[in-house]
Amino acid sequence: MSEQTIGIPPRGNIVTPVTTPATALPDGERKGLTKKEIAADHPTWCPGCGDFAVLALYFKLIEKRKLWHEKITTVSGIGCSSRFPYFVQGHGAHYLHGRSLPFASGISLTRPDLHLFVFGGDGDAFSIGGNHVNHTARKNIKMTYVIMDNWVYGLTKKQTSPTSPLGFKSKTDIWGAVDQPINPMKQLISAGATFIARTTATNPNHLLQMMEAAMDHDGFSVIECLSECVEFYEGAFDASNPRKGGKFEPVPADHDVTDEVAAYKLANASFPGYFGIFYKNNRPTKNALEAKVNATMQEKVQGKKDWEILQASFSRLK
Amino acid sequence: MSESTISSAVANGNGGAPQVARVNEAVIRFAGNSQDGIQAIGGFLARLAGRSEQEVMTFMTIPATISGGPSIFQVRIGSGEILSAGDEADVLFAFYQHSYQDHINSVKKGGIVIIDSDHVTPNPDWEKDFRHVPIPISSRTIEAIGGTAKDKGKNLFVLGLVAKMFDLNVPKIEKLVSERFTGKDESIVKTALTAFHAGYGFSVGHLIQNFQFTEAKKKSGSQVVMNGNEALGYGLIAAGVRFGAAYPITPWSDVMELLRRELPKYGGTFVQCEDEIASVSMAIGASFAGRVAVTGSSGPGISLKTEAIGWAVMAEIPLVVVNVQRGGPSTGMPTSVEQSDLNQAVFGGHGDSPRVVLAPTNVKDCFYTAIEAVNIAKKYNVPVFILSDQAIATRIEAFEEPNLEKVCQDITPDLSPVQEYVPYSPSGVTNRVVAGTRILNGKYPIASGLEHDEMGHPGGSPKLHMQMTARRRMKLQRLAAELPTPQVYGPPEGNVLLVGWGSTLGPIREAVDRARAAGDSVSSLHIRHINPLPDGLENVFAGFNHVCVVEMNDEGLYGYGQLGGLLRARFCDPKIRGLTKTDGLTFRVREILERVKTNVATGLRKI
Ligand SMILES: Cc1ncc(C[n+]2csc(CCOP(=O)(O)OP(=O)(O)O)c2C)c(N)n1
Ligand code: SF4
Ligand SMILES: [Mg+2]
Numbered sequence: 001m002s003e004q005t006i007g008i009p010p011r012g013n014i015v016t017p018v019t020t021p022a023t024a025l026p027d028g029e030r031k032g033l034t035k036k037e038i039a040a041d042h043p044t045w046c047p048g049c050g051d052f053a054v055l056a057l058y059f060k061l062i063e064k065r066k067l068w069h070e071k072i073t074t075v076s077g078i079g080c081s082s083r084f085p086y087f088v089q090g091h092g093a094h095y096l097h098g099r100s101l102p103f104a105s106g107i108s109l110t111r112p113d114l115h116l117f118v119f120g121g122d123g124d125a126f127s128i129g130g131n132h133v134n135h136t137a138r139k140n141i142k143m144t145y146v147i148m149d150n151w152v153y154g155l156t157k158k159q160t161s162p163t164s165p166l167g168f169k170s171k172t173d174i175w176g177a178v179d180q181p182i183n184p185m186k187q188l189i190s191a192g193a194t195f196i197a198r199t200t201a202t203n204p205n206h207l208l209q210m211m212e213a214a215m216d217h218d219g220f221s222v223i224e225c226l227s228e229c230v231e232f233y234e235g236a237f238d239a240s241n242p243r244k245g246g247k248f249e250p251v252p253a254d255h256d257v258t259d260e261v262a263a264y265k266l267a268n269a270s271f272p273g274y275f276g277i278f279y280k281n282n283r284p285t286k287n288a289l290e291a292k293v294n295a296t297m298q299e300k301v302q303g304k305k306d307w308e309i310l311q312a313s314f315s316r317l318k
Numbered sequence: 319m320s321e322s323t324i325s326s327a328v329a330n331g332n333g334g335a336p337q338v339a340r341v342n343e344a345v346i347r348f349a350g351n352s353q354d355g356i357q358a359i360g361g362f363l364a365r366l367a368g369r370s371e372q373e374v375m376t377f378m379t380i381p382a383t384i385s386g387g388p389s390i391f392q393v394r395i396g397s398g399e400i401l402s403a404g405d406e407a408d409v410l411f412a413f414y415q416h417s418y419q420d421h422i423n424s425v426k427k428g429g430i431v432i433i434d435s436d437h438v439t440p441n442p443d444w445e446k447d448f449r450h451v452p453i454p455i456s457s458r459t460i461e462a463i464g465g466t467a468k469d470k471g472k473n474l475f476v477l478g479l480v481a482k483m484f485d486l487n488v489p490k491i492e493k494l495v496s497e498r499f500t501g502k503d504e505s506i507v508k509t510a511l512t513a514f515h516a517g518y519g520f521s522v523g524h525l526i527q528n529f530q531f532t533e534a535k536k537k538s539g540s541q542v543v544m545n546g547n548e549a550l551g552y553g554l555i556a557a558g559v560r561f562g563a564a565y566p567i568t569p570w571s572d573v574m575e576l577l578r579r580e581l582p583k584y585g586g587t588f589v590q591c592e593d594e595i596a597s598v599s600m601a602i603g604a605s606f607a608g609r610v611a612v613t614g615s616s617g618p619g620i621s622l623k624t625e626a627i628g629w630a631v632m633a634e635i636p637l638v639v640v641n642v643q644r645g646g647p648s649t650g651m652p653t654s655v656e657q658s659d660l661n662q663a664v665f666g667g668h669g670d671s672p673r674v675v676l677a678p679t680n681v682k683d684c685f686y687t688a689i690e691a692v693n694i695a696k697k698y699n700v701p702v703f704i705l706s707d708q709a710i711a712t713r714i715e716a717f718e719e720p721n722l723e724k725v726c727q728d729i730t731p732d733l734s735p736v737q738e739y740v741p742y743s744p745s746g747v748t749n750r751v752v753a754g755t756r757i758l759n760g761k762y763p764i765a766s767g768l769e770h771d772e773m774g775h776p777g778g779s780p781k782l783h784m785q786m787t788a789r790r791r792m793k794l795q796r797l798a799a800e801l802p803t804p805q806v807y808g809p810p811e812g813n814v815l816l817v818g819w820g821s822t823l824g825p826i827r828e829a830v831d832r833a834r835a836a837g838d839s840v841s842s843l844h845i846r847h848i849n850p851l852p853d854g855l856e857n858v859f860a861g862f863n864h865v866c867v868v869e870m871n872d873e874g875l876y877g878y879g880q881l882g883g884l885l886r887a888r889f890c891d892p893k894i895r896g897l898t899k900t901d902g903l904t905f906r907v908r909e910i911l912e913r914v915k916t917n918v919a920t921g922l923r924k925i
Contacts, residue, residue: 040764070754070756075603086766089761090762091763092764093606096599102597102600105596106600107603109589109600114754132592134592135592290587297583307723307726314720316497318369
């Protein structure tokens with residue numbers, strides 16, 4: 001009875017190796033994508049929402065770096081910011097609240113050929129998904145993660161977020177927030193992220209620069225991008241915006257990005273703090289470490305087909 | 319059959335004279351502490367049976383505590399078909415007083431009780447009912463190999479005794495022992511063999527007669543010997559799975575340990591995650607990106623995965639979820655068996671979230687079910703549960719070696735460009751196109767947990783939700799139509815039909831055999847496809863007066879176990895009744911028969 005399985009007809013096409021996708025035109029002869037080709041659904045964000053800028057600069061990044069549709073994979077959690085993938089023409093997934101990183105890790109560890117970008121909010125990253133941030137950072141799984149921090153829960157309409165400052169009046173803290181907020185930079189440094197940057201949606205050039213640097217980093221690269229929720233936390237970031245009388249202070253030129261302690265000190269500055277790359281190191285990725293394990297293990301079975309490797313195991317079970 | 323059991327041979331023997339009796343099967347129970355290496359004796363015997371023509375089935379308990387604690391291993395070896403680990407033991411090896419006292423009840427009247435006379439004082443009352451054989455196992459082992467024999471060596475000494483008693487093939491055992499210690503220090507192999515030969519050479523001749531298994535039917539091809547968790551792990555590899563993620567929990571952990579160790583040889587990866595939510599998410603991510611991936615757990619861990627499984631139903635991403643069931647709820651009984659997660663597997667999601675649930679019936683079936691699960695997941699883009707349990711996970715069986723060249727499959731995704739791709743068209747099942755594939759019309763899909771249109775973009779209109787809910791349901795209805803109706807064991811018409819699922823296959827079939835041998839009208843049906851149920855079951859049920867659903871879970875508020883409840887809901891048939899239990903132990907054959915007699919109002923009508 002065991003053999004009564006549901007067979008599926010063998011597909012002749014199931015053996016294309018994952019790492020060398022065929023394309024209709026060789027990449028060299030393809031024209032780069034235009035903004036029109038990259039845009040999908042019209043964004044559903046409130047007019048004036050900071051998230052528009054992040055989307056616009058993601059498009060710019062794709063254009064500038066000549067990324068192909070099929071190579072971009074955009075992943076998100078749940079939240080206003082996490083609506084992101086619907087607005088991008090390319091493979092993507094709108095996953096669960098807080099769990100985008102492990103989902104993306106499954107992609108990263110099996111598909112080294114893709115450019116993997118993850119977007120989400122502060123609640124997604126530091127509340128429900130907090131532990132996943134820690135472990136993705138510790139494992140250094142290759143992808144770029146943009147946290148669109150608005151210091152509030154936007155989608156669920158103004159509850160306290162883990163980054164809401166003390167005293168912020170929300171629907172769940174009508175008298176003002178009482179819980180100590182998380183400092184995203186400190187959190188990421190201690191978790192072991194290998195690329196940590198801070199930027200703001202109101203400084204497009206800087207945001208693009210950070211995205212490019214993050215994309216080029218071989219490892220788990222995280223950007224905290226201040227992105228104002230005009231609906232539920234208007235003016236939250238005015239102090240960082242020169243057009244609103246605030247100050248945009250870049251990370252000092254002499255900051256050593258490989259110095260964890262120095263990065264931690266920068267993160268200690270009170271708002272608006274510094275913008276730029278806080279920390280970066282070249283610790284090997286889990287992707288590379290697993291590939292190394294595989295190379296060693298596969299040396300021993302060189303030249304064998306998969307069924308022959310399994311046969312060898314079965315021969316020891318007699 | 320009664321002529322060839324051990325207790326009858328003992329009873330017929332005229333007290334003491336060494337002689338050889340031919341038996342066609344034996345149930346041997348070893349009872350000691352976990353550090354005595356009792357599992358290893360069982361393992362050797364199971365392997366030996368696999369290399370001979372005998373059938374074998376084992377049963378073991380693992381103590382819930384980390385170190386020490388009582389532990390048993392029962393092995394049933396026979397020349398005919400072996401379906402279960404046996405209700406009662408023919409021979410008990412008791413290493414300690416507590417082993418003796420706790421397990422004497424599991425021995426057949428007239429059976430042989432071999433006690434380590436260094437530790438066990440026999441009870442005169444019991445000596446009347448059982449043949450006691452005192453052997454100074456501990457001191458003889460020390461004599462042979464030195465040391466304290468506190469934990470090591472006794473098991474091999476006992477293996478030697480068993481080999482002598484049952485006239486087992488010594489060169490084959492020696493080979494097994496040497497293989498087991500290959501790579502270790504030469505002296506370890508030597509010590510092990512010395513202990514074995516000390517046991518083999520110990521003169522038991524005047525104490526017990528020797529037994530010889532009757533000639534078994536020649537089997538075609540060779541056999542492999544493994545437990546259910548190993549069979550599942552290797553089955554997933556054969557199915558082409560190259561990525562998995564999980565968090566450790568007993569009794570699931572062995573599967574993940576095996577995959578972590580083996581997958582790299584095939585270019586695959588298994589990740590130990592921070593928790594079960596991350597694991598299921600990582601597996602879904604990998605599935606989204608290409609090949610069907612696996613996650614698994616037991617009890618509490620499965621509960622943590624439920625939100626994500628709902629997402630996979632919604633976004634139509636294939637996934638295999640293994641649940642090696644244990645006693646629940648909560649931490650429950652981590653090292654005991656129970657079949658109480660069926661409802662969770664079938665219904666455990668918010669919203670209408672149809673998923674597939676399969677239940678392997680024995681170790682061999684674990685291997686094939688893993689492949690079937692992957693293929694269903696892949697064809698229907700749906701999460702597929704494999705409901706195994708602690709009993710299958712830990713028991714060792716020998717089965718015909720699969721033809722791996724034929725069975726192994728490659729499920730690498732096709733990434734060649736397509737003109738267009740519409741993943742959720744109302745017309746039904748789609749061949750998935752994964753990330754990395756160029757779609758020439760420039761329209762790319764989104765995998766979404768929000769209700770969506772045919773491209774995965776959000777849409778919450780009443781019409782769309784109705785259409786898409788139906789789409790997700792109809793995939794499973796289509797699958798149901800493809801599933802084979804299970805075969806009745808025994809005549810297709812009669813008085814009582816025992817219905818079971820999962821690891822109870824053996825004891826249920828043996829109950830049928832025994833009942834029929836006594837002239838009672840009993841047949842059985844085993845359901846491997848729990849959700850969707852295969853078509854045609856109503857026709858099977860129509861042939862019987864009573865349908866008794868035998869399962870290891872609670873009778874519930876209304877008197878039926880979990881499969882029983884599902885079948886009643888499906889068939890509205892009042893003759894479907896429950897036969898359930900929650901003692902955390904596998905069913906004994908006798909237990910099933912007695913319960914059927916008391917449960918079925920009309921009793922067991924004669925054929
Ligand atoms: C398991 C689960 N719990 C709760 C929610 C409800 N929920 C959706 S988004 C959200 C918070 C969003 O805040 P944030 O991550 O900061 O994103 P933003 O909307 O501010 O961009 C919550 C609580 C959910 N979708 N899933
Ligand atoms: S509620 Fe806030 S975060 Fe959400 S779209 Fe509106 S402005 Fe943006
Ligand atoms: Mg927010």
